[in-house]
Amino acid sequence: MKDYETLIVNKKGNVVTATIHRPNSKNAIDIQMLNDLSGLMEQVEDSHDVDVLVLQGDGDIFSSGIDLSAFSPEKTLDVHGIHKWEKMCRQLERLDKFTVAAVNGDCIGGGAQLVLACDARIGTTKAKFQLNEVKLGFLPGMATFRIAKYIGLGRAKNLILTGKTFTGSEAQQLGMLDEVCEYKDFDALLESTINSLLPFNPVALQMGRRLLNECYAETYEDFLGDFLAAQHRCLNSESFKKLVIKAKKDQTS
Numbered sequence: 001m002k003d004y005e006t007l008i009v010n011k012k013g014n015v016v017t018a019t020i021h022r023p024n025s026k027n028a029i030d031i032q033m034l035n036d037l038s039g040l041m042e043q044v045e046d047s048h049d050v051d052v053l054v055l056q057g058d059g060d061i062f063s064s065g066i067d068l069s070a071f072s073p074e075k076t077l078d079v080h081g082i083h084k085w086e087k088m089c090r091q092l093e094r095l096d097k098f099t100v101a102a103v104n105g106d107c108i109g110g111g112a113q114l115v116l117a118c119d120a121r122i123g124t125t126k127a128k129f130q131l132n133e134v135k136l137g138f139l140p141g142m143a144t145f146r147i148a149k150y151i152g153l154g155r156a157k158n159l160i161l162t163g164k165t166f167t168g169s170e171a172q173q174l175g176m177l178d179e180v181c182e183y184k185d186f187d188a189l190l191e192s193t194i195n196s197l198l199p200f201n202p203v204a205l206q207m208g209r210r211l212l213n214e215c216y217a218e219t220y221e222d223f224l225g226d227f228l229a230a231q232h233r234c235l236n237s238e239s240f241k242k243l244v245i246k247a248k249k250d251q252t253s
Contacts, residue, residue: 002043004036008058014051015194016044019058020111026064027057029110034085041091052194053095055114056102060126065109068136085110086142093117093213096206098197102190103127103168104183109140116146119209120193121176124183127168129176135163149216151175201239207231 001009001016008019018040020027044053057063092099092114101115103123108130115121131147133140140160148156151174159166171177181189207230215223234240 002039004040006030006033006036007040009040011050014049014198015054016047016050016052017054017056019056020063021058023058025067025069026106027059027061027111028064028067028069029085030067030070031081034081034088038084038088038091041088041095044097045095050097051198051200052098052100054100054102054190054194055118057105057107057111060105062103062105062107062127063109063111063114064106065111065132082141089113089117089142094206094209096202098194098200098205100190100193100197102186103129103177104186106130109133113141113143113146115176116143116150120178120197122179122181122186122189122193123168123171123177124186125168125180126183127171127177127180128165129168129171130163130165131160132163134161147176149213201234201237201243203237203239204234207234 001011003009006020006022008021010017010019018037020033022028022030022033040053044050098120099118100120100122101118103115103121104126105124106128107115107123109132112129112131131140131143144160147159151159155174158164166174168177168180172180179189179193211223211227211230214226218226
């Protein structure tokens, strides 16, 4: 794996773990981190021996959100950098590997947006979430699009408009995290989460994700057409053909 300025990246077997590492700024997100994350997505996508990408924070913090010190109040700001960030989050959401967010400590703003873009989301009881952008005068990115799908519109409005802090256990109750444990058990939970995802058919993964993301926006009739097209791709994938061959061998053995 390549070296990155703001990420510590390790590969063990078919799992890549990327640790957000900007200790002097509480792992705040800046342009360099955005570029590093985007570069990592491209590298992982091109790696045929990688099945899982894990995102975690260095130390006792996942991320403190966007690095506001990178902005200048004297300049008129545009949304070019924000658009690049959202494209990177979409890269993460559409990656042809399973993605896992492992959250310990503070997970604020953009950090929470990364978590929402992952397939599996686990945390410790020390995890603390906050979508505080509206209170600061701007918007929490496309978390405005994603979070209601996880926790419902009413709860999403409450969290985004109040900017309140909520714990890892509360995030699990809301549906934002899948599982939560004590810190001492976190490595074991991460390992079991990864094992539960494997093995997988990358075509079925991509098609399943896409259909789930679109399920709120289409009529049943339109969705049925999309489903049948996606199912056709899955049934004609190499992974499914291997599964059929194995099943036939099992029947005759």
